[in-house]
Amino acid sequence: MSNGYLFVMVGADDVPLYEYGVLTQRSEESSYSYHFKIHAALDAVDECMWRKTNMFLPNVDVCSNALVSAFVTAGSVRLMLLHEFRNDDGIKHFFTDVYELFIKIQLNPFHEPNSPIKSQHFDARVKGLARKYLKP
Amino acid sequence: MATSSYKRLGDQAFSKVEHINSELFMLTYGALVAQVVKDSEDAAEANRQLDQMGYNIGVRLVDEFLARSGIGKISTFRETAEIIAKVGFKMFLNVIATVGNWSGDKEYSLLFDENPLAEFVELPRDDATKALFYSNLLCGVLRGALESVSAPFHVYFFYTLLLLIRFYFIYLFICFIYSLRCSSLLV
Numbered sequence: 001m002s003n004g005y006l007f008v009m010v011g012a013d014d015v016p017l018y019e020y021g022v023l024t025q026r027s028e029e030s031s032y033s034y035h036f037k038i039h040a041a042l043d044a045v046d047e048c049m050w051r052k053t054n055m056f057l058p059n060v061d062v063c064s065n066a067l068v069s070a071f072v073t074a075g076s077v078r079l080m081l082l083h084e085f086r087n088d089d090g091i092k093h094f095f096t097d098v099y100e101l102f103i104k105i106q107l108n109p110f111h112e113p114n115s116p117i118k119s120q121h122f123d124a125r126v127k128g129l130a131r132k133y134l135k136p
Numbered sequence: 137m138a139t140s141s142y143k144r145l146g147d148q149a150f151s152k153v154e155h156i157n158s159e160l161f162m163l164t165y166g167a168l169v170a171q172v173v174k175d176s177e178d179a180a181e182a183n184r185q186l187d188q189m190g191y192n193i194g195v196r197l198v199d200e201f202l203a204r205s206g207i208g209k210i211s212t213f214r215e216t217a218e219i220i221a222k223v224g225f226k227m228f229l230n231v232i233a234t235v236g237n238w239s240g241d242k243e244y245s246l247l248f249d250e251n252p253l254a255e256f257v258e259l260p261r262d263d264a265t266k267a268l269f270y271s272n273l274l275c276g277v278l279r280g281a282l283e284s285v286s287a288p289f290h291v292y293f294f295y296t297l298l299l300l301i302r303f304y305f306i307y308l309f310i311c312f313i314y315s316l317r318c319s320s321l322l323v
Contacts, residue, residue, distance in 0.1 A: 109166025
């Protein structure tokens with residue numbers, strides 16, 4: 001079981017806002033297989049988010065040997081994580097902390113809603129959180 | 137009058153006015169600046185528009201300030217600086233400034249530890265905002281207020297340090313108040 005993961009934030013109109021991933025060496029799959037799997041999981045997340053009331057949706061989809069977990073915000077922004085390890089608690093903490101960072105980004109008057117997040121500070125913080133929480 | 141008594145006056149004045157949610161205020165101001173930036177061609181024009189808006193606010197604000205704060209007759213230029221820093225800003229924005237860089241009797245700076253208007257703001261690094269003074273409205277307010285009660289002042293941002301450590305916003309700006317001629321605030 002590898003420790004690779006890909007974290008993508010998808011806006012309300014299905015435009016990716018942010019992504020960060022740690023890919024492990026895989027010879028047979030291309031480096032974009034992670035992106036493909038997350039894209040495919042969007043439908044599952046959309047279906048799931050209307051059925052359940054909580055924001056955190058663990059293990060909402062399975063693609064080959066990888067799991068996709070999601071966190072849906074009130075504005076239909078989906079934080080998706082493709083991971084191969086299981087760590088529900090860690091992932092949940094990761095999502096909630098990134099969500100708080102995201103809220104602060106939204107409060108910036110110069111940030112257009114549903115536009116890609118280019119802030120370097122946000123980037124650095126997310127990477128720090130990923131290192132801290134996203135391990136098996 | 138001592139600085140401490142001005143602080144006390146400031147606190148009293150602040151407690152007498154109506155309070156609103158600071159986040160609401162910040163978001164409103166942010167939306168205003170974002171719109172002004174979008175409408176202006178460059179940062180200089182945006183600065184000018186913010187200054188003009190502030191000016192219009194200031195000429196109306198000064199009457200309320202004088203009425204609520206109970207400031208009496210002031211005789212020295214130095215005292216006007218202290219009053220603005222301690223009473224004025226406290227009453228309307230709940231922050232106090234320190235008066236510094238006092239040079240002769242003509243110009244001084246107001247130094248702030250935190251900017252009450254820019255809690256969550258991160259300026260994007262494009263041409264439209266590179267030279268923007270986000271809180272330029274405050275300069276306009278001061279200019280308008282001071283102009284209504286005495287001789288015209290030049291108020292402008294001398295230096296603003298918008299560190300990109302986003303959540304530890306050490307937003308220190310130094311506002312130079314430069315008087316065209318030496319004058320005192322007469323009430």
